[in-house]
Amino acid sequence: MLSVKHITKRYGTQSVLRGIALDVAQGEFISLLGPSGCGKTTLLRILCGIETPDSGSIHLRGQDITALEASQRRFGVVFQSYALFPNLSVAANVAYGLQGMKRAQQHSRALEMLDLVGLADQAHKYPSQLSGGQQQRVALARALAPQPPLLLLDEPLSALDAQVRVSLRGEIRRLQKQLGITTLMVTHDQDEALSMSDRVVVMHKGQIEQTGTPQQLYSRPASEFVAGFVGKMNLMPALVVGRNRARVGTQDLHCDIEAFKTGSPLLLGLRPEAIGLRPFVVDAEPGPSASLNSLRAEVLETVFLGPCTLLRLHCEALGGLIIEAELPSSDDATLPVWLQGQVLMELPAMSIRGLAQPLSTLRAA
Numbered sequence: 511m512l513s514v515k516h517i518t519k520r521y522g523t524q525s526v527l528r529g530i531a532l533d534v535a536q537g538e539f540i541s542l543l544g545p546s547g548c549g550k551t552t553l554l555r556i557l558c559g560i561e562t563p564d565s566g567s568i569h570l571r572g573q574d575i576t577a578l579e580a581s582q583r584r585f586g587v588v589f590q591s592y593a594l595f596p597n598l599s600v601a602a603n604v605a606y607g608l609q610g611m612k613r614a615q616q617h618s619r620a621l622e623m624l625d626l627v628g629l630a631d632q633a634h635k636y637p638s639q640l641s642g643g644q645q646q647r648v649a650l651a652r653a654l655a656p657q658p659p660l661l662l663l664d665e666p667l668s669a670l671d672a673q674v675r676v677s678l679r680g681e682i683r684r685l686q687k688q689l690g691i692t693t694l695m696v697t698h699d700q701d702e703a704l705s706m707s708d709r710v711v712v713m714h715k716g717q718i719e720q721t722g723t724p725q726q727l728y729s730r731p732a733s734e735f736v737a738g739f740v741g742k743m744n745l746m747p748a749l750v751v752g753r754n755r756a757r758v759g760t761q762d763l764h765c766d767i768e769a770f771k772t773g774s775p776l777l778l779g780l781r782p783e784a785i786g787l788r789p790f791v792v793d794a795e796p797g798p799s800a801s802l803n804s805l806r807a808e809v810l811e812t813v814f815l816g817p818c819t820l821l822r823l824h825c826e827a828l829g830g831l832i833i834e835a836e837l838p839s840s841d842d843a844t845l846p847v848w849l850q851g852q853v854l855m856e857l858p859a860m861s862i863r864g865l866a867q868p869l870s871t872l873r874a875a
């Protein structure tokens with residue numbers, strides 16, 4: 511439905527976007543996720559038509575729209591600041607973009623949209639009489655009223671307090687699915703991106719680092735940056751020593767690294783919640799098996815986080831690395847006594863991923 515081809519943008523000597531390419535299907539909800547300054551807002555502004563790229567093109571349903579003005583593109587846009595007209599009623603704000611329609615039609619369409627966002631009874635009020643969350647719902651109704659081909663959301667929830675933000679996430683997603691409107695949202699909040707999107711585009715230094723479903727990004731991050739930005743991950747420098755086997759410190763680990771060549775250095779990634787812990791029994795320490803790597807470790811610290819407890823573990827065999835594990839809290843939220851001193855740390859082979867360049871991309875290069 512939307513195709514972005516090799517967009518580049520410089521401001522002076524700074525290269526802000528470097529060869530962005532992205533295809534979006536009809537009805538998809540895509541998040542552009544990345545840290546401050548990675549270029550996501552610039553990309554959204556280029557899509558809106560309020561900024562021009564230095565090179566590359568944008569195609570909507572096969573038509574090249576790169577040279578079209580923002581007003582000709584007719585995209586719905588919602589900004590972080592609600593940008594409502596303070597001197598117009600809520601209904602008049604929503605009707606604002608419906609200039610081509612007759613007045614009565616404008617009004618009934620505005621009421622219909624306000625009904626969709628649950629604000630039909632607030633139509634007569636002025637923006638200053640509404641809460642932040644309500645104002646953002648009005649902005650959403652206004653953006654959707656002219657039935658735009660594409661909805662662009664620029665950090666739409668970041669000005670709201672935490673509770674409103676979470677409930678509006680669900681509301682925006684429900685509405686987007688109901689209307690089947692193709693949507694791109696800029697955010698720096700990973701929870702927001704993971705919970706709302708069909709696919710997430712992770713951006714870093716003006717480039718796309720990885721594109722995938724929330725589940726793909728979480729379970730198979732392609733790089734150290736994605737692993738660190740989307741959730742938490744233990745990172746272990748390693749050397750591939752055989753098929754699905756890598757050495758960390760003095761320890762060989764079974765892991766899920768099919769695509770890596772023997773002899774190549776790589777970074778292994780392991781989520782804290784994938785790690786199992788058992789009591790350590792002297793002389794009963796099992797060695798690594800093909801499915802589970804069992805290693806002795808010392809508990810350095812435990813931090814209670816509510817739904818889980820974070821443990822920092824020192825593992826001599828892994829070259830003295832500090833590994834973080836997360837244990838789900840029990841009913842009474844107390845930790846077993848054996849979680850002091852020495853424990854047996856179990857690292858499931860299938861959860862240990864390779865994060866450096868896989869063999870296939872090296873071959874392609």
Ligand SMILES: Nc1ncnc2c1ncn2[C@@H]1O[C@H](COP(=O)(O)OP(=O)(O)OP(=O)(O)O)[C@@H](O)[C@H]1O
Pocket residue numbers: 521526544545546547548549550551552553698
């Ligand atoms: N009009 C401009 N003139 C010069 N530099 C700009 C301009 N707009 C953006 N930049 C620079 O381009 C880089 C990317 O900015 P952009 O706003 O796209 O990042 P972002 O990922 O959206 O960050 P944030 O989340 O902080 O908004 C930044 O270093 C910014 O300072």
